[in-house]
Amino acid sequence: MDKEAQRAHHDLGGASKFMCEPVDIEPHTPTAFDREVDALRQMLAAKKLMTVDELRRGIEAIPEADYHRLSYYRRWIRSITDTLLRHGVITETELRAALGAE
Amino acid sequence: MFAAGETVRVKDAWPEASGPVHIRTPHYVRGVVGEVVRHLGDFPNPEDLAFARPAERRPLYHVRFRKGAIWPEARPDDELLIEIFGHWLERP
Numbered sequence: 001m002d003k004e005a006q007r008a009h010h011d012l013g014g015a016s017k018f019m020c021e022p023v024d025i026e027p028h029t030p031t032a033f034d035r036e037v038d039a040l041r042q043m044l045a046a047k048k049l050m051t052v053d054e055l056r057r058g059i060e061a062i063p064e065a066d067y068h069r070l071s072y073y074r075r076w077i078r079s080i081t082d083t084l085l086r087h088g089v090i091t092e093t094e095l096r097a098a099l100g101a102e
Numbered sequence: 103m104f105a106a107g108e109t110v111r112v113k114d115a116w117p118e119a120s121g122p123v124h125i126r127t128p129h130y131v132r133g134v135v136g137e138v139v140r141h142l143g144d145f146p147n148p149e150d151l152a153f154a155r156p157a158e159r160r161p162l163y164h165v166r167f168r169k170g171a172i173w174p175e176a177r178p179d180d181e182l183l184i185e186i187f188g189h190w191l192e193r194p
Binding site: 003004006007008011013014051053054056057060061087 | 119129151153
């Protein structure tokens with residue numbers, strides 16, 4: 001079978017679908033949200049609650065449509081949330097309460 | 103273990119087709135023949151780390167491919183150098 005047809009949706013290297021799109025190489029200033037997500041990931045690693053390998057796995061597990069729609073750090077927070085729920089570090093009730101409180 | 107200069111083929115395996123996995127071997131080099139450039143060291147297998155499982159240390163290699171072997175439309179003698187874990191390599 002054609003390799004490209006077998007690739008996982010996040011395995012983008014050399015995918016012809018993206019070859020005609022210019023690559024954005026401009027530096028981007030992180031938003032306050034981006035910085036907060038980055039800090040959260042560093043704290044979770046320091047406390048040994050989550051590794052970068054788990055972060056990557058969680059990002060790769062985001063369904064294709066969401067994967068392409070979400071910004072870089074929104075993919076991170078999605079992965080972090082899924083991982084912490086799976087490990088029982090936070091519960092869905094706590095998450096809903098925290099989101100509802102905003 | 104593989105030695106520098108050894109010819110290797112990346113396994114034509116597609117574990118992503120049968121369930122959740124985390125792999126560091128890009129789709130476009132699966133089944134392609136290349137050359138081991140150097141052993142980079144042994145590292146805990148990220149395929150297990152990604153699921154918070156105990157991870158064995160596995161050898162990681164720099165493997166060089168001719169671009170023409172991967173993308174026929176590329177300049178064939180350009181090279182592509184990728185880090186690939188030993189358990190993804192076999193002797194052709």
